[in-house]
Amino acid sequence: MTTSATFKSLLPWCAAVVSGVLMFLGYAGFDHFYLEWFFLVPLLWALRDQRPARAFWLGWLAGIVGHGGGFYWIIQMFQQFAGAPWIAGVFGLILLAAANGMVLALWALGTRLLTRERQWYVLWAAPVLWTAIEKLWPEVFPNYIGASQYRISHLTQIADFAGILGVSFLVVYINATLYWVTLRWREQRVVPWRAVAALTVTLVLVAGYGELRLRAVDRKLAKAQTLTVGLVQTNRGAADNHLAVDLMQQEHREMSQQLVATHKPDLVVWPEGVLSVALDSRTGSLPSWALGDLRTPLLFGTCLQIREEGETRFCNSALLADPSGRIMGSYDKTVLVPFGEYIPFGDIFPQLYTWSPYSAKFFSGRSVEPLKLGDHLLSVSICYEDIFPTHIRKLMRDGRTGRRPEVMVNITNDSWYGKSVEPMEHLALASFRSIENRRALVRGTNTGISAFVDPAGRIVSRTGIWTREVLVGRVPLWEGGTVYGAAGDWIGWLCAAISVCGFAAVTLSKKART
Structure with a gap:
């Protein structure tokens, strides 16, 4: 294998690492919240034309890096909380990062399966799958990606009816649209204006709702x-x-x-x-x-x-x-x-x-x-x-x-x-x-x-x-x-149902062709 070919084969893995780094730097604590709007773009690029198994491993690598960087404090927790030696803390961090990193692994696998035939499906598949997995995957320390936006009050007010999962959906939807726009422009020099318009309208509606709710809260606070x-x-x-x-x-x-x-x-x-x-x-x-x-x-x-x-x-x-x-x-x-x-x-x-x-x-x-x-x-x-x-x-x-x-x-x-x-x-x-x-x-x-x-x-x-x-x-x-208080994580269950239907449709379509 030539040096050029070797470098090309390593690029997807490097892109997965970049996504992981952007993920933890954009999260609460590091507080570069804007990085979370495009942290998945390198990983989505890496998933193109990959076999499903390779997509899983790429996603898992990104997840391990993202959670390993974000949860580095686990090492001290094991030492202080359980009296474990330093090496046990490192082992605990690796295990936790691997367990929580499965969110990205499963998401990458599912996204690749749903978008193999039609690339533009990423616009709905990416946020729907992410939200479903965040809801269903058991975590010792849940760390919803939507929490990265805690300082952007106009975007977070949707949590009163959709919960923090709704904010996670929004963050991944922004990622998917930015990826799709970048891909179309790079390959065809075309701007997918429908996708841009849909995201713009969504953000205007979310921010508008946020403004209305913030004003209502402030009025009530005054009294x-x-x-x-x-x-x-x-x-x-x-x-x-x-x-x-x-x-x-x-x-x-x-x-x-x-x-x-x-x-x-x-x-x-x-x-x-x-x-x-x-x-x-x-x-x-x-x-x-x-x-x-x-x-x-x-x-x-x-x-x-x-x-x-x-x-x-x-x-x-x-x-x-x-x-x-x-x-x-x-x-x-x-x-x-x-x-x-x-x-x-x-x-x-x-x-x-x-x-x-x-x-x-x-x-x-x-x-x-x-x-x-x-x-x-x-x-x-x-x-x-x-x-x-x-x-x-x-x-x-x-x-x-x-x-x-x-x-x-x-x-x-x-x-x-x-x-x-x-x-x-x-x-x-x-x-x-x-x-x-x-x-x-x-x-x-x-x-x-x-x-x-x-x-x-x-x-x-x-x-x-x-x-x-x-x-x-x-x-x-x-x-x-609130609606969330009455209905709970309805958006997580809805996204799970849509995901199941999406996989069923892909399976039936594949059987029909064979």
Whole structure:
């Protein structure tokens, strides 16, 4: 094989790598959001005239590069969260990148199959397939490509009826159109004006809808009743839960006392896992001195030990206490982090816990009821639960009271990931829950980023990363529902159905020719 031929055979693989690099640089945290509008163009070029199997491998390479670059912080997470050595963290990153990279692998395979006969099918096949796979492919850390646009409020408001999957559809549709326009111009010096016009009209409609929804939200915000909430960020990492417990709790109390004296909030929020509490029932009381004698309701994260249904359970929980320390409500984390809060198949093979002594064994929560603060209902989630749209949608349904929560609160500990892009990725993903459910989001963390997000998904105020500070905000109390709240990920299921029909049509057409 000549040098020229060798170089030509390597070009598709290089293009796949370029797509992967553009993917993670355009994502939240790196924040070059505009790169996401064309990150798939090199990969689509590489897929032309490839066998389906080769298309799969090209897509997987792009996915591994994209997720490997975007999730580099996984290495530190394995070290901090599970006490694993550095090499195990690298192995964990490779596994996670390979697993999540299957989204691009399957997408590339499917796109190639659907566009072999008619190249212009890429205009619908690419976004439809991507949206279907994002919905159906199981991921430990979901990372919807639509989250890359979290700062472009006019494009993200469609999430109130289509969810974050709708924004992902839009991003990939832009990619497909840019690829098709580039291809037609390069090969035939022709501009496919219909495709250009369709994308233009789509963007105008999306941006127009965004403007209408933003104006409606702003009008409602001007009249909304508010709750003053104070967040305490002590800049104490996960290690301090073991090495400096008393000091960490003292700092939370002292910073909260000063916050209350200065701002007189209606609620103070401490992050995940601040206290370890043992209770006989969920209706008990805690000594007010342990909570700082704040004379203010307090929502805080705790490692809860409780005797229920004849067994002792350990839960990653949130407790809401009144000014006297009486517990007004509790929520146990439902979506647990594998290898950190439980070990998969650990109940069947208990020996696994002895191999990973730093892994906890938490009981998964069952209740999705909101917590009641006076006349107001708070939907509470813990840690990375706020990146799962379906779970938050469950928490936002009408509870036993027949009312929807008026505010969403998330408490988390992002210190496991060091000073990386993960806290920003986490916040960006979480901000879409505000649009999908049209509720303000309060996020309290121990090392950052703590934030207030309004019902339009805009980050109103936030702390830094690895900083010691308090944050106070007036949180709007909201009522009403959304199309997404009622219908869920309908666009994902619709795209899945269209994909199945598309593959069936291609198969039948092939059989008819033979």
